[in-house]
Amino acid sequence: MTTPQHPTPQQSPAKTALTPPTHTTPPAKFSHGVRKGNILQVAGQVGFLPATPGQAPTPAGPTLREQTLQTFANVEAILKEGGASWEDAVMIRVYLTDTAHFAEMNEIYNEFFKDLAGPPAARTTVYVGLPAGLLIEIDALAVLG
Template sequence: MTRTIITTENAPSLPAPLSQGIRKGPVLQVSGQLPFDPKTGEVVGTTVGKQTAQVLRNVTAVLKAAGAGLEDVVMLRVYLTDPAHMAEMNEAFAAAVGEPFPARTTVYMQLPPGLLVEIDALAVLDD
């Protein structure tokens, strides 16, 4: 099985040693996405709800570049900076992802100033 690098201009490219996504066989891993507008590079929103919506747009853009969609996602990992943001993040998450929801893990961590959420995805595609 070959490993395929997934890239798109519709999600931000970070100055870090990582790929936006990697596909090997039917497995697609989307790197953690941040709330950056891919066209301007600016952070979108000052609330966790607005940032979550942008992050999920970025995740979806990488999925689409690989020929996938949210319906192919089996696991999303959410990284929040503050436990108090859980309810607002859940609301934005549910609106963007829709049912049936994939499996999910949520952890709390420190992100750079102004960034409130990061999300990565694991998808399985039909060959």
């Protein structure tokens, strides 16, 4: 009589925290991005310029356009750090501080993503309070190949 063989559970892929060199260490116990297997979650990013050691984070500028483009660059840096691109994004959440910015943000958003090869990610836009001077925050969820 043979003993039945039970399949051994596959070990879950490791969870990896992502902090590109352009980013400061998060101010609390969270990661700028996390990849586990083929899933990559980018935490909410704002329009801070690339990190300069010993200096406080600085917004890209006072305008929605400046902050939005820098925020996209910050999200993209984490996507790249995790081996992904905007083509892999399946969900993008945009957080605005002012409902009056919605139309302008959509123009900037459409311009930024005009060259996507595949279908655009799903998107949600919500209105929130952010620290003084910040107008937009964006997070993204990507699924790799």
